Amino acid sequence: MIRILLAEDMHMIRSALAALIRLERDLDVVAEVTSGDRIVPEALRTRPDVAVVDIDLPxxxxxxxxxxxxxxxxxxxxxxxxxxxxxxxxxxxxSAGLEAFLVKDAPGERLADAVRRTAAGLRVLDPELVAAAMEYGESPLTPRETTVLKEAAAGATAEEIAARLHLSPGTVRNYLTSAVGKVGARNKVEAIRVAEEAGWL
Incomplete structure (x- = not known):
């Protein structure tokens, strides 16, 4: 029996994934969490073989x-x-040493196979995802530009970002301007959209 921890913040999606997994005789969901900070404590408590983790957790x-x-x-x-x-x-x-990925719109039957392959230590990479990653390439943003753009994407003003990062508002605006130029956008809003679509934020 393969023991699974499921990390997904959307209740309906998490329930559907758990139901799909439980249809398989050799798979069992032993824990469910809704935020990334709960994964390690719950895994240490339940000792799963595989953690199925949504990339966008709170x-x-x-x-x-x-x-x-x-x-x-x-x-x-x-x-x-x-x-x-x-x-x-x-x-x-x-780069973080993770080797198994499943796109969310994959057919349901692929989930069980992906879990089994992951449990066996095999690499699980969707060919379309790999091709898309190669098309976008590495992020052109520096770590500081990424942080500033991520804060802006969350709705923070230049002044709020400056206060959080201990910078001047002018420096924050310079980082935003640089980020806009590097991703080939016309403005901050477009830069955020481009960077989010590419997975750089």
């Missing part, structure tokens, strides 16, 4: 939480659920 994102899980519980393999529209996440996750 509090701590899926890739960061999965990397932490691999560090403290290496016996637990991780299968990342991601949207095809965010190929930059694949590069980030591979």
């Amino acid at each position: 509090v701590v994102d899926g890739i960061t939480a999965a990397a932490e899980l691999r560090a403290v519980l290496p016996s637990c393999r991780v299968l990342i659920l991601t949207a095809l529209g965010q190929p930059g996440h694949l590069r980030r996750a591979l």
